Amino acid sequence: MAHAKFSPSAAHRWLSCPGSMIMEKDMANTSSAHADEGTAAHFLASECLERDRNATDFLNCFIVIKKGNAEWDQEAAETRSGFMVDLEMAEFVQKYVDAVRSQAEGNELLVEQRVNFSSFIDAENAFGTGDAIIIGQTEIQIHDLKYGRGVKVDAEGNEQLKLYALGALSDFGMFGDFTHARLVIHQPRLGHVSESVVTIEELYDFAHRAKNTVQMIKAIDAGTALFQEKDMLNPGEKQCHWCKAKATCPALTKAVIETVAGEFDDLSACDLEAELKQAVEDVPQHENQTLAKLYAALPLIESWSKAVSIAVTDKLHGGEQVPGFKLVQGRAGNRTWSNAEEAEQVLKGMRLKVEDMYDLKLISPTNAEKLQKAGVIGPRQWSKVQDLIVRPDGKPTVAPESDKRPALEVNPLNDFETV
Ligand code: SF4
The missing domain is CATH 3.40.1350 (Trna Endonuclease; Chain: A, domain 1)
Known part of the structure; x- marks a missing residue:
């Protein structure tokens, strides 16, 4: 294909930071399981709209992604390698399909x-x-x-x-x-x-x-x-977030370090570790205005840190030298059964009680709701179950002023109780 x-999906980046087109050139595109899941959902939506069907008509059908394109493939059911249209996917996709259909009438x-x-x-x-x-x-x-x-x-x-x-x-x-x-x-x-x-x-x-x-x-x-x-380079949260060049971008590095530790002339000449340590110590002394600026920059700083960490790991895995760092064997993972079926048979042969042999756990309200939607729990039973579901209030959380939720009024003497 x-x-x-000048990809539309990256337009927010190349229009805000034209240099990203040059910086990202020759960098490989990667596909993720999340991206493939999105491709599968788009495929289901297009099948519904083009064939005038509803998403539930495709329940339990399998979609596989081959070279970025989606197609139906029931053989994937055996290997469970594709995406199965489950009730959750069908419901979400149907919402989109209904909205488009209602607008398309006439x-x-x-x-x-x-x-x-x-x-x-x-x-x-x-x-x-x-x-x-x-x-x-x-x-x-x-x-x-x-x-x-x-x-x-x-x-x-x-x-x-x-x-x-x-x-x-x-x-x-x-x-x-x-x-x-x-x-x-x-x-x-x-x-x-x-x-x-x-x-x-x-x-x-x-x-x-x-x-x-x-x-x-x-x-x-x-x-x-x-x-x-x-x-050409204009760092910002929106454009840098998915930029493939963020680990190596000099403008982003400069912007992040200047935000955290103040102006510097030459990155290679400054004692970055000492500067950052000092910056951490200085945080409680900042004016609220400065704290607000720093807080707003946190997503960008976090995404840059993650990009640097991934780039160093990738380079070491690729056999490159990164001064001062090396790959070592990590902590061993959790113990697991090499063959769960065999282990089950052996334990059964020891005549263990069921409660000793299995970790039984009550299903969550979300999974109970799935059973209700699948018709396993009837409407009258569901109202009884619903009476037992509670949802604790969310903890006070920091949000930008533009957030639609009203600001909590806080009494500093009495924590977060509304006055
Ligand atoms: S990381 Fe940000 S500033 Fe650097 S090229 Fe990408 S979008 Fe531009």
Whole structure:
């Protein structure tokens, strides 16, 4: 499959930090089990929308991912190597399917539609695949399913969806008199749907800015402009989080260390360990303003630390020398049965009591609810079970001012009791 260089899913990064396109070049893409699970959920959703079926019609069917593409494969049931459509996946995917179907009524629905926005940003092969695109009379809708359980994503200002909208305008603009695009992000596992409306003028304005960034990146890539670190690299939580270059990025390293330990001229010349130790000791003395700045930078600092740790581990595993560090044998894992069935037979032969032989544990309310949904627990039984489920209040937690939950009023003399 051809790979879009100016990928919409990474647009939040290359538009905020153009240098990331150069820094990430030649770095391998990796696929994770989470990404594959998302691919499987997208496949199920597209099968439902295209074949006019419901997600539960595919219960217990297996999806396998081959070279990034999903397909049905019942043989995977034997090896349990793929993703089985269970009740949980079916329910979450159905929420998205229902929302898209209700919007598509009376309009044109395009599922897994590839759209090309090359002409808007002046880049070859700039395309992406919209999960669902709905063409109305005056409105283009872009629906994006995000199946992860990570952070909630806002549709407002979302660069990926704006590029899809431009692609849809480019490919289907002749079929309507469009005034605006509706961008919708569905995150069913987080119970989150975010929607925003952007006018066609605002989209053109965005395309113009994107085109300028693309031109700058292309000039550096072609060697007709110099890579100026201060102009090209722009560290920030959103863009750095999934950047493949974060372990080696000089701008991110500088930003993190300067945030924690203050200005420095030359990383190789400063005693980093001593500076950081001092920085830790200084934390309680900071003004609230400084603490707020540090607190806001924590996700970026944490993701940078993790990237450095992974990079050092990978290099040592790859046989490279990292001064001052080596690989050693870690602590042995927990003891386990080499053959659980054989162990069970041997223990049974000793006539042990069931309670001595097995760790019996009551199922959780979540698993009880699964039994209710599967019809194992009936409605009347379920109401009895429900009466026994409690949920303790959450502990007070720090959140940004923009968080929708009301701020707790705190009496400092009486801990967190509401006054
Ligand atoms: S780590 Fe951050 S600053 Fe560095 S290239 Fe990636 S996105 Fe840009």
